[in-house]
Amino acid sequence: MDFTISHLFCALITLIAVVARALEITSQGSTSIEMASGQSVMLDCQFTLATEDSGPLDIEWSLLASDNQKEDKVVILYSGDRAYEDYYPAVKGRVHFNSADPKNGDASINLTMLKSSDTGTYQCKVKKAPGIRSRKMLLTVMVKPSRPRCYAEGPTQEGKDVVLRCVSVEGTSPLQYTWEKTSDTKLLPASAMLDTAGGTMNIRNASNSYSGTYRCTAKNRVGMEECVLQLSITPPPNTAGIIAGAIIAVLLALIIIAIILFCCCRARHRKKYEKEISYEIREDVPPPKSRVSTARSFTSMGSHRSSLGSMSPSNMHEYTPKLQYDKIPSVEDYDRPPSQAPLPPPVAGRMGAPNLSRMGGIPVMIPAQNRDGSIV
Template structure:
């Protein structure tokens, strides 16, 4: 009859002993996902408790698990045999450290400084103390705040026209949302406006002068905001008829001036060409005047050739008369003589005789 109470007591003792000898355990299990902004600091928790049965050296290792299963895990930082090794991952050199310099206190958490978008991934903390091994995974997402947001107007800013205010952020992790509001006047958006928070477009129908004012757009995501502003000035339509007439008249005047310049250039070019042709004709067509000496010599030569055909008997009468001078052009053509007059054969023979004697 006493066996059942004794058996119960022994069972209770065994359970207590089992609880006392329970091994290593990670206690920080409430941080499965973390979101932080780029440039900020994040702390990935990894706290643990030890047991008296864990007699081996303490090792704490953090690894980055790649999205591609074909790639190997990348060790980021490690504590082993009372030393810290933090130069395994070049992309995080100088940006990762243990929160507690002595992880033996039961805190193996790490800090990652100056976060980058490439730091997004799954991180695993592994705590080893033989014979126990425990691990924990944390999903880190690094978000980029909206930045370099620009506002601009698309469409004509005239009364009665439709126009659109546009807002776009050149940086920022999705999902981005946009919101427009008016800063001047009633500070309320026009009744005809239509806002698209996903694209950042604010459409204004049948714009009036009351729509004029300063508008601001705020781009936001889970980690930050950025804004920009634009000034809208709705005015009455301009006189398009007068503008078109002025443009036509200006175009015609420009064409007339261009035609006049072309005409002047062509005329000047023709005048220069004519002057060159006239100057060339004068130099090529008009021979230089002959000198008296060349005329006399040519005349003597022709007379000598004629003399050779004359007989000695015909020259006797001419040899008696002395004549020592070379005939000149004055002798050939006396003043008052008809230019068409030709000398007789006796005169020619007389002249040839005198030339021969000389």
């Protein structure tokens, strides 16, 4: 019984000694690396083999998942004396082994053109039966600050509070901003208050001596950028002059508007007056010619009727007019004097009293007249 226990104890010691002389990773560098985007990094993984490690050599680099529910991503693999670099599409073409023959003890890899998405924990696992070892490294890819923009917020007048701002759009936090004056005494104003995290500098009760060139620097652990601002403190504006000028401008505008309205009203009144005058009948304008002719014709017709009234039945047939309703008298007929008026055509036969009574007419006694129209 004691012999058996002693043999088991010796076997355990021998196994521990064999394992101690087996595969080992000898890299002693930092396991946390911070790099800037766009740069390259080497993830170190050196190892040694023992004579007892007789199996095939396998080297595997993987990106460990931050969530235990997800699988790890194999980045690059060496197996059967061959390297496989197309496992992870996110780093395809940007990762390769540092040594052309990793089995000589160098399992390190180079990762180029770093991106912020490359941030994570990488594990180097070396296997050669019966030995197996691994090493983890945390890689943080930081983005250096972009070129900041410097500007003054609000009015830059004497006696006012001036705010200078410095903003960098890109950059991995934390970012730190610093202000400095690069002209004259190169001293910041005594009333200046700096905000290194927000990038602002407040200057109270600014004066002309605060004018000059200022520089702002934005930096983090992987880089820095800067911008320059030219600050000019101006005297306060002449308020009284501005008010007087505004009043004069308003008065001139009102005068111009009044002149325009007066001209428009006057032109409108003149147009209306001319339109009314054009419809009035002036006394010095002679009446139309047709009206005069019509009046004369009525006068001549009246005199003709009077002459007819003095005629006897014996000669009445000579002056009996034969009306024509289908003929309209012309203007020349009205303008012709009574002496030149055409005589009516003679009647074919005389109409006696019997005939006149037969036709329904009433005989009238007409005094006898001579040719001159006087009563005989």
